[in-house]
Amino acid sequence: MSGVSGRRRVADRVASVWMLGSVLCALVPLAFILGYVAYKGAGLISWTFLSQSEPFSFTERGGGFWNGIKGTLKLITVATLVSAPVGILAAVYLSEYGRGRFATAVRFVTDVMTGVPSIFVGVFIYSLIVLETGHFSAWSGALALAVLMLPIVTRGAEEVLKLVPRELREASLALGVPHWRTVFRIVLPTAASGLVTALMLAVARAAGETAPLLFTSFGNRFVTGWTDFNQPDSALPLLIFRDARSAYSTAQERAWAGALVLIALVLVLTIAARFIATRRSVRTV
């Protein structure tokens, strides 16, 4: 274009290269991590690894992480069932009703909670539940994860609810629909897919947490029942943590494979949840 001066063309070029470079800087470590985990872990992935518990010795080959996979699924299911309703309703309060000092205080506390080191949450649940009941248990681990997820769900959901256009709320209110009903029938369904994204961010965070499980869920060599939350239970991060520190290459290999399974698990859950949410968000009253 002859009308554009040379300086502007150069500036445009520089800006484009800068942005592309930044994108690459952000993507390269991510691709490297995923690629390396896949490279190190893929070799051991098999039906045996996904369906059997670990062997009794670090040095033994074979066996798998089924106890950890099942444990992680159990823990995040319960943690989500606890944190999702509380977090989303807290977000509804903040975005729809929250005014004045109390709402500001709730927001502040939620932000502070997001920054609380996860090991501290573990200690908190440990002293509150494990010491009281006298034993480690899956449900104390699930509760620790729920506490971690709660502020992430709350603030994420609040941002999503704020994105629902005011016109939509007003359209409903002007029809003589009460505010609470407008929230449940219009605002929440409209925000459904965004809410699921916020929830899955929290799930992804919780699924990878190790510290809060160290002295709550503790770990378990045996596979526990789906509804058994009284025993200590294993979790993928716990197994990865322990086996990665092991001196034996057999255990280290299992840790890599476990890491790959954990990443895949979070990915599959996120995609599945998005799929369901987008299908459901286009629907009738």
Added chain:
Amino acid sequence: MAVDVRLDELSAWFGNHQAFADITFTVPERHVTAIIGPSGCGKSTLLRCINRMHEVVPRARHGGSVYLGREEIYGAHVDPVSVRRRVGMVFQRPNPFPTMSIYDNVAAGIKLNGVRHRKGELDGLVESSLQSAGLWNEVRNRLKKAAGDLSGGQQQRLCIAGAIAVEPQVLLMDAPASALDPQSTLRIEDLMAELKQQYTIVIVTHNMQQAARVADWTAFMTVLEEGEPGRLVEFDRTETIFTNPGNERTQAYVTGRFG
């Protein structure tokens, strides 16, 4: 059952900013009344005071009274929700529920309010509302399609259908045609002429020709001095406002010399 709407010393604020002050006039039942005036004179806010939508905005408040027939809508025991069921509203930008079907948009006021109904009854109501809004023939074969696929003019008529489906006594329209093309505008104007047989209609418009075409009565509001709240300058029959106004400001505005 249409009723008249009486505004008595009505004022409205957003926080410390007063939008308009001390407005008193009576909107006659089963007529179209237009509120005209320059931007920022508070006419939309005035409209939103009539169905208590003004108070939805944070820090908004009002003074004075509004009567629907003989009932004061800001009375101590009046639920704003019940006021809004009796006073329907059509917004400037068409705002159908985008994820709902055409049918569900018309039925939304009834379904969302959890009113019990028989299937056939609701079908009939949806059809008659769409017919009143002049949209039935265009959408009768695609009632289950998403409302978002309709054109802007069709969406606005859909919103009108949704508003009249709950059988209000008064219909408020906030510049309902300002986002539409001339042809759709004309359709909405024709519609108003029909709807006024049954409903008391109050319309805010920036378009003076439109006010002259559709309104039986016209209220002219303006801001007398910068920073002042909007005030009612004149309320009279539309004919009088446009041909023989009693106030020189009205004259200046309707002849396009100001505002």
